[in-house]
Amino acid sequence: xxxxxxxxxxxxxxxxxxxxxxxxxxxxxxxxxxxxxxxxxxxxxxxxxxxxxxxxxxxxxxxxxxxxxxxxxxxxxxxxxxxxxxxxxxxxxxxxxxxxxxxxxxxxxxxxxxxxxxxxxxxxxxxxxxxxxxxxxxxxxxxxxxxxxxxxxxxxxxxxxxxxxxxxxxxxxxxxxxxxxxxxxxxxxxxxxxxxxxxxxxxxxxxxxxxxxxxxxxxxxxxxxxxxxxxxxxxxxxxxxxxxxxxxxxxxxxxxxxxxxxxxxxxxxxxxxxxxxxxxxxxxxxxxxxxxxxxxxxxxxxxxxxxx
Amino acid sequence: xxxxxxxxxxxxxxxxxxxxxxxxxxxxxxxxxxxxxxxxxxxxxxxxxxxxxxxxxxxxxxxxxxxxxxxxxxxxxxxxxxxxxxxxxxxxxxxxxxxxxxxxxxxxxxxxxxxxxxxxxxxxxxxxxxxxxxxxxxxxxxxxxxxxxxxxxxxxxxxxxxxxxxxxxxxxxxxxxxxxxxxxxxxxxxxxxxxxxxxxxxxxxxxxxxxxxxxxxxxxxxxxxxxxxxxxxxxxxxxxxxxxxxxxxxxxxxxxxxxxxxxxxxxxxxxxxxxxxxxxxxxxxxxxxxxxxxxxxxxxxxxxxxxxxxxxxxxxxxxxxxxxxx
Numbered sequence: 209x210x211x212x213x214x215x216x217x218x219x220x221x222x223x224x225x226x227x228x229x230x231x232x233x234x235x236x237x238x239x240x241x242x243x244x245x246x247x248x249x250x251x252x253x254x255x256x257x258x259x260x261x262x263x264x265x266x267x268x269x270x271x272x273x274x275x276x277x278x279x280x281x282x283x284x285x286x287x288x289x290x291x292x293x294x295x296x297x298x299x300x301x302x303x304x305x306x307x308x309x310x311x312x313x314x315x316x317x318x319x320x321x322x323x324x325x326x327x328x329x330x331x332x333x334x335x336x337x338x339x340x341x342x343x344x345x346x347x348x349x350x351x352x353x354x355x356x357x358x359x360x361x362x363x364x365x366x367x368x369x370x371x372x373x374x375x376x377x378x379x380x381x382x383x384x385x386x387x388x389x390x391x392x393x394x395x396x397x398x399x400x401x402x403x404x405x406x407x408x409x410x411x412x413x414x415x416x417x418x419x420x421x422x423x424x425x426x427x428x429x430x431x432x433x434x435x436x437x438x439x440x441x442x443x444x445x446x447x448x449x450x451x452x453x454x455x456x457x458x459x460x461x462x463x464x465x466x467x468x469x470x471x472x473x474x475x476x477x478x479x480x481x482x483x484x485x486x487x488x489x490x491x492x493x494x495x496x497x498x499x500x501x502x503x504x505x506x507x508x509x510x511x512x513x514x515x516x
Numbered sequence: 517x518x519x520x521x522x523x524x525x526x527x528x529x530x531x532x533x534x535x536x537x538x539x540x541x542x543x544x545x546x547x548x549x550x551x552x553x554x555x556x557x558x559x560x561x562x563x564x565x566x567x568x569x570x571x572x573x574x575x576x577x578x579x580x581x582x583x584x585x586x587x588x589x590x591x592x593x594x595x596x597x598x599x600x601x602x603x604x605x606x607x608x609x610x611x612x613x614x615x616x617x618x619x620x621x622x623x624x625x626x627x628x629x630x631x632x633x634x635x636x637x638x639x640x641x642x643x644x645x646x647x648x649x650x651x652x653x654x655x656x657x658x659x660x661x662x663x664x665x666x667x668x669x670x671x672x673x674x675x676x677x678x679x680x681x682x683x684x685x686x687x688x689x690x691x692x693x694x695x696x697x698x699x700x701x702x703x704x705x706x707x708x709x710x711x712x713x714x715x716x717x718x719x720x721x722x723x724x725x726x727x728x729x730x731x732x733x734x735x736x737x738x739x740x741x742x743x744x745x746x747x748x749x750x751x752x753x754x755x756x757x758x759x760x761x762x763x764x765x766x767x768x769x770x771x772x773x774x775x776x777x778x779x780x781x782x783x784x785x786x787x788x789x790x791x792x793x794x795x796x797x798x799x800x801x802x803x804x805x806x807x808x809x810x811x812x813x814x815x816x817x818x819x820x821x822x823x824x825x826x827x828x829x830x831x832x833x834x835x836x837x838x839x840x841x842x
Contacts, residue, residue: 353536356825360783361798361817365544365810368802441663448665449784453799467668471788476674477686484675488668495663 242508249504255497259490263311270305275461288482295482297466298473306466307486313462314491317378318444318498324382325443326436329389330428336390337397338416338424348394351387359384363446367455374457381446389435396431400424430509438502441495448491463487522833522840530826537818542589545811546582598812603804609812612797619689620793623709624782627716628774634717635724636767642725643732643763644755651729658722667784670715674788677711684711687790712789716782720774727770732763765836772828773821 243249262269282296289295294303336347366380400406406423414423450456451464452471470483573579580588592598598609642651661669678686685691690705735741736759744758783795790796794813801809833840 353533356533356537356818356822357540358817358821361814364783364798364802365814368805368810369544369807445663445665449667452665452667452784453787453802455802464665467665467671471667471671476671476788477679479675479679481672481675484668484671488665488672491665491668492660492663496659499659499663 239508243504246504246507248500252497252500252504255493256501259311259315259494259497262308263315266308266312270302270308272309275301275305275309287480294486295480297469297483303466303483303486306461307463307490310461310463310466310487311490313374313457313460314444314447314464315494317374317381317447317462318440318494320378321381321385321443321447322436322439324378325385325389325439326432328383329386329435330393330432332386332390333393334397334420334424334428337394338401338420340398340401344394347390351390354387357384360446360449363450364453364455367450372455372457374460377447377450377455377457381443381450384446385439385442389432389439392435393428393432396428397424400427403427430505434502434505434509437498437505441498441502444491444495444498463491519833519837519840523830526826526829526833530822533822534819537815537822538590538593539586541593541811541815541818542586544814545807546585593815599808601809602806603800603809609809612809613794613812613816616792616794616797619791620782620786620795622705623712623786623791623793624716626709627713627720628771630713630717631720631774632724632771635721636728636764638721639725639728640732640755640760640763643729643736644759646733654722654725654729658725661718662722664719665784666715666719667788669719670712670785670788673711673715684708687788689792708789708791712782712785712791715785715788723770723774724767727767728763731766732759735759735763765832768832768835769825769828772824772831 282292282302284296284298287295292302292304294307296302297306332347332351336344336351363380363384366384367376370376370380401424406419409419409423447456447462448464448467451462452468454468456462456465456468458465466487467484470480470487473480473483475481475483570579596610598613601607601609601612604612638650638654642648642654645651674686677683685708688708690696690701690708696704741754741759744754749758782791782793783798785791786793786795787799794816798810798813800806801813
């Protein structure tokens with residue numbers, strides 16, 4: 209990771225921007241040094257890197273044609289073998305191919321949905337915490353209302369009404385998860401707002417438009433980041449449930465969608481465990497990895513948790 | 517603040533939230549991309565005559581202005597009149613709903629009791645002897661089962677215990693065409709419920725464990741515990757008499773919340789075990805685009821969460837009067 213040798217040459221006049229970047233780089237390397245000590249965090253990170261590589265390199269691992277039921281000629285419902293390491297489904301497709309290509313859709317939806325919920329939640333949380341007063345009361349009341357709407361039934365209902373496409377699923381999941389982010393970001397903003405340097409900056413005449421992006425956001429960002437990592441885990445679970453119910457994007461292969469096909473074909477009763485086992489195990493591993501990373505991040509950010 | 521003022525304020529807040537839920541429900545089903553009447557009749561292979569379409573439009577109140585539709589919807593909802601179901605012709609939404617309600621209440625109720633008892637017990641033991649095998653084991657268990665989609669766990673249990681071992685039936689509420697009665701019928705129902713309850717319980721124990729554990733750790737760090745110990749009170753008495761009592765408080769709201777899960781938590785599990793509860797009914801409604809039924813179910817799910825939150829707030833303030841000040 210970055211260290212001081214790559215810093216800005218001393219002696220020359222440094223712009224304020226380069227000072228800021230130097231400070232951020234130091235903060236990042238301190239952060240990494242702490243993170244490296246968390247075994248769970250490292251294990252989670254390793255799993256995530258493996259899955260990310262698998263998703264990115266999917267075309268190199270398996271040809272896309274292996275997903276097309278009209279072009280495959282494998283045995284039907286074969287159990288795992290050397291040729292088909294994860295067995296085949298009822299149309300003779302390799303489950304390994306479904307798992308590799310499904311990683312792209314499942315991860316993409318999880319990431320995008322978490323970003324949507326982060327943007328909405330962080331905006332509501334920062335405005336609410338920073339403004340305080342009536343804004344705070346109104347926004348938090350609004351957030352509480354949304355917390356009452358049960359997320360899976362809401363997502364199912366929205367997807368049933370709006371239709372099935374990747375875009376709609378991302379929006380539906382993103383918009384059902386934001387209230388939790390909003391609450392956490394708000395409480396962090398409340399504490400940042402009271403710090404002396406914010407008061408001092410305000411005393412020097414800084415406007416809200418300068419204060420929020422320069423002084424509040426950078427200090428709330430770590431919390432937002434940890435929360436987003438944890439939301440990805442929840443979003444991947446939600447995507448798998450929606451697809452399993454049959455509300456996923458029917459044109460794309462995802463892990464949840466593969467499980468839906470397997471269930472509809474009666475895989476549990478005919479004992480085709482490989483068709484269910486492998487895609488599901490991928491979901492478990494990825495969600496577990498995001499949760500471990502998220503917990504490791506939270507522990508670094510919240511020293512009170514560290515002693516546990 | 518007085519006790520009654522607190523109760524009044526909470527009731528008022530809940531009333532406002534209820535109004536919000538009803539409004540969301542109203543607008544949710546009016547942002548549909550196409551004409552609701554056509555949606556209601558499409559996929560059903562019904563070709564309605566123009567007169568019949570007009571009649572349906574009138575029945576649903578869709579020929580009126582939006583505000584007057586809203587007033588009608590509000591009045592109908594408060595009278596629990598949700599119209600007729602399309603999947604089950606000739607039956608009102610309320611009567612269909614009532615038929616599917618009890619299996620879910622039975623399933624979720626049993627599972628909730630189990631997860632609370634086991635989760636809280638493990639949390640108390642784990643927090644008391646931090647870092648011991650039981651604690652570390654429960655921690656790993658919680659993390660693993662949290663990461664598992666519940667429908668996947670359901671399918672795995674189905675493959676192992678029903679398909680491979682044949683110990684339990686693969687689904688349903690009870691054996692079809694059974695003429696069992698009395699105790700043997702109870703056993704039959706319990707036998708069908710075993711795997712769904714197991715799935716739900718395994719999936720949610722972790723939440724209670726983690727909550728109880730961290731709550732107990734907070735309490736154990738407080739000064740009064742040190743005082744109690746200094747007085748020479750026996751260790752198990754310190755735990756059960758002094759620490760656990762206070763540590764249980766924060767779990768009340770989570771317990772209440774999980775009763776609100778009646779619908780949400782069991783949807784996919786009911787699907788896997790074709791268990792005739794509200795979750796399965798919701799999915800049937802989605803499949804056949806029965807929007808009136810969907811609307812009623814969604815309303816119920818939200819109201820269940822709202823009601824259990826309210827109960828939690830009131831119980832909490834009754835046990836711990838300090839929260840009324842906040």
